[in-house]
Amino acid sequence: MKTSTIVAATVGTIAVATIGYAIYFDQKRRNDPDFRRKLKKEKKRALKQQKEEEKKKVTKTAKTVEEALASIKEDEFPTSMEAREKFCMEQLSTGEAHFTRGPEGYDTAAICFYKALKVYPAPAELVMVYQKTIPPEVFTLVMGMLSMDVHKKQEKYYTIFPPKEMNVKVDELPEGITAEGQKVVRRGLFVTKDFAAGETIYSETPIxxxxxxxxxxxxxxxxxxxxxxxxxxxxxxxxxxxxxxxxxxxxxxxxxxxxxxxxxxxxxxxxxxxxxxxxxxxxxxxxxxxxxxxxxxxxxxxxxxxxxxxxxxxxxxxxxxxxxxxxxxxxxxxxxxxxxxxxxxxxxxxxxxxxxxxxxxxxxxxxAYGISTSLDADRSVEPSPEQYRSVHDAPVVGAGFYRVTSYVSHSCDPNAKIVFLEHNNNMSVVASKDIKAGEELHVGFIDQKNGTLSTEQRRQELFQHYRFKCMCPLCESSQ
Ligand SMILES: [Zn+2]
Ligand SMILES: [Zn+2]
Ligand SMILES: [Zn+2]
Known part of the structure; x- marks a missing residue:
């Protein structure tokens, strides 16, 4: 289950084979005369209990959520579409069986509903179904698990991205202090091993x-x-x-x-x-x-x-x-x-x-980066008014949005360059100087017209397009 899935799920889904189980609860309500009654009774009881337990609930919920999440293993989740659908249905019906038992079944029920959410193709819709059909306490637990999961996932992101084989990692660097005294950090991309000038550090295709x-x-x-x-x-x-x-x-x-x-x-x-x-x-x-x-x-x-x-x-x-x-x-x-x-x-x-x-x-x-794939170096292309990081000698034929290379910062005296070795949008980042493990990668965002731009001109252009004042060694040394 992902933060962005929730966001994205407001988008709804294009026809999916699994749409059938979105109506699981509706069918259940129609076909099972007892279900409605039980649910009504359960809701009433839950509401009463909710008031009584409001105070202890917060701490208890946090603890339950923590324990519940710890009890779930990643490998429990099936991968194939059919298996996921079956798994989801099982979790929904087991969860339901648990909450109808009453409060002692709530924790287990929440775990089941949470697991169902993890594999359900339109999670936001399922959350809405939950909101209407399961007891508020169970719902609170499910949402608690979800937000803790999301939080953990946020923290984990840079430990698994970019993938190790790309030889780079994202790190934070201090970038001064605001007027209010708050630390400002920026992220940059750092190599994880040594590279000699001319070596390819990694390649990637655009989003x-x-x-x-x-x-x-x-x-x-x-x-x-x-x-x-x-x-x-x-x-x-x-x-x-x-x-x-x-x-x-x-x-x-x-x-x-x-x-x-x-x-x-x-x-x-x-x-x-x-x-x-x-x-x-x-x-x-x-x-x-x-x-x-x-x-x-x-x-x-x-x-x-x-x-x-x-x-x-x-x-x-x-x-x-x-x-x-x-x-x-x-x-x-x-x-x-x-x-x-x-x-x-x-x-x-x-x-x-x-x-x-x-x-x-x-x-x-x-x-975005400009992409040069033209085999004809003199090709003239009608320039688009939209900006992109322009780091090429060759004519730019389009632009791409890249996951990893977006983290590369600018320098007027860069240590890497962007090359399209296969003459398609697969970009390679190549060392243009020797780079030691742990050093930050830099490319030039603007066309420096073969080094003819003055520090003032470069800074002005960078500020106009990217809204930062360049503090690279070259700009700083010519102060
Ligand atoms: Zn077409
Ligand atoms: Zn500079
Ligand atoms: Zn193609």
Missing amino acids: ISSLEPSLEGKEFCHYCLKQIAAEDRVRCATCSKVVYCSETCQKTATTEFHAVLCTKDSEDASTPERALYDYTKETNNKYPEMIAKFLVRMVHEETLNSGEEYNLFDHIERLRFLEVRPSAAEEKEISLLKVALGSKIPGIEEFINEERYLTLKGKLLYN
């Missing part, structure tokens, strides 16, 4: 990436951004707006987001997918489309409930972002996204509120 709108549908892959020879182009089965480098990219893109966003070549130019596509082309802005792709991919991932400990939302919620002030453009983008996704993903309209949209956009603006 989401997009081509510059002017390149879409021609000679670059819609999914991996690779340049494709005319004879190798794979088309979308339902639209002529995008092309792929391979069947694999076509299939993956379709599953992850394109099935929802495809314009489907309809005669009707007023479809919502078409409106989003046209907006992207007209404004030459790709971030609204990237946010749409991200949301669809997130919902897709949620419905899989693959057992992955951290989902897309967990990964991005910790990243820095630029504050974006709402303007008419963002208002328009929000409404385009709501309409384009709304009919296919129940609940997404409520999910895409102004705050969430602006935060997502701010995360893209702060963290």
Whole structure:
């Protein structure tokens, strides 16, 4: 069970095979004449008891929650879809049997309901069902377990992410003190072993990436951004707006987001997918489309409930972002996204509120990297007005949002560079100097025009785009 799953679950689910057990309690109420009576009686009793025990409850709950969580082992949870469904049903009915026994069965009941939540594909819906059907004390216990679990998971995140084999870790560094005397920290990425100049430290594929709108549908892959020879182009089965480098990219893109966003070549130019596509082309802005792709991919991932400990939302919620002030453009983008996704993903309209949209956009603006995959070094690409970390000599054909490399900080005299060795969106971070284990990685966020920019100019540009004053050794030494 994940914090972000709860958030994401307000999005609802795309058709899932497991939808059947959402109505478990309803069926139970209809088919079992005793159930209603028992429940009513139980609720009445619980309410009375709740008042009497209000004082001791808080400490007792915390202790019970702690013990209950400790009694659950990760390997208890099945992995296959059918097994998870069966497991969930068992937990629901066992939990119910326990709470109908009365207060002595509450702790065990809570554990069962909590376990059912862990495997249920739309946890937020199940929480709502619980709220209406199980005794308040059991509900409090379940929610207590959930929040403690979430808290533990938050703390654990940086101990398992990034994965060890990437040779880097995220650490906190002091970054001065606020006017109120509070410590400010920033996160950076540190290597865990020595690297010689020229060595690749790690590679990663983006959460989401997009081509510059002017390149879409021609000679670059819609999914991996690779340049494709005319004879190798794979088309979308339902639209002529995008092309792929391979069947694999076509299939993956379709599953992850394109099935929802495809314009489907309809005669009707007023479809919502078409409106989003046209907006992207007209404004030459790709971030609204990237946010749409991200949301669809997130919902897709949620419905899989693959057992992955951290989902897309967990990964991005910790990243820095630029504050974006709402303007008419963002208002328009929000409404385009709501309409384009709304009919296919129940609940997404409520999910895409102004705050969430602006935060997502701010995360893209702060963290996205330009991607260079063009085989033609002199290619001129119509520049998009949206910023990205520009660390390339080669022409940029799109932008990507990366889980790990987002943590790399800027320096005007960096020790690493971004390279696209396979000429697709798979990014490699390569040492440009010798780096010792424990040192922080730095890349340059801005184009320094071959070192011709003065400290003042660099600082100004960085402040304008990323809103920080560069304190790198190069800037500090030229003071
Ligand atoms: Zn591709
Ligand atoms: Zn299509
Ligand atoms: Zn600097």
